[in-house]
Amino acid sequence: AVMKKVPQFYRFILLFMGYPMYRILTILRIPNFFIRRRLKDNYQYNAGYELTFPLSGQGVGELSKLRIGKKEFAHSGCCAIALFNALSIVGENMKMCEIVSFLERKGLIVYGMFGINPIAVCKFLKQQRVSYVRYRKTDLIEKDYKEGDSVISLYNWASASGLGAHYVALKKENNIWKAYNVYNTNTEIYEYPDLNAFLAHSAYSHPVTWFLLK
DSSP: OOOOOOOHHHHHHHHHSSHHHHHHHHHTOOOSGGGHHHHHHHHHHHTTOOOOSOOOOTTSGGGGGOEETTEEHHHHOHHHHHHHHHHHHTTOOOOHHHHHHHHHHHTBSTTTTTOBOHHHHHHHHHHTTOOEEEESOHHHHHHHOOTTOEEEEEEEEEOSSOEEEEEEEEEEETTEEEEESOBTTBOOOEEESSHHHHHTTSSEEEEEEEEEEO
């Protein structure tokens, strides 16, 4: 099948949605007052799931049913999954219900219907006292990465039929990057020779930010 071209206006929108825009969205964040009961129920619901690394395929099976904000993981769970996987890689064991609860309090964009603000990822890692560095360029991560570290990638993507943003956790093993939860409905762990090759898995992708967890 011939791959359809990504509309140019999709590309323009995604270029506009860089990290500075997420800072603005933090200021404009909608208060959780009207969904506070929902968030309390989400914590109790998510606490009922025993999850182990690696998590992949947020739209498949039991993982898809976990809740964040007003949505289920199948729609908006990629940030929580990326944090869970990345923390597991560096030896930090966190319950998913705790990760979600923090992101709900600090990072929901329109109650989670438009995902999670990366500013909340910074705040969460600081609260947990996890050492990390945030990057804009892939070559710096390739240079600074050490065995046992993990990476969280947030990138905008576009195809002929739509656009969005996605978080993915990665680690490097034997000079190969392993990526978790790359696709919504596929539990496979994908391998790439470098981070630019990882970004090329989408018809069009533009990095928003990277987190290197030590």
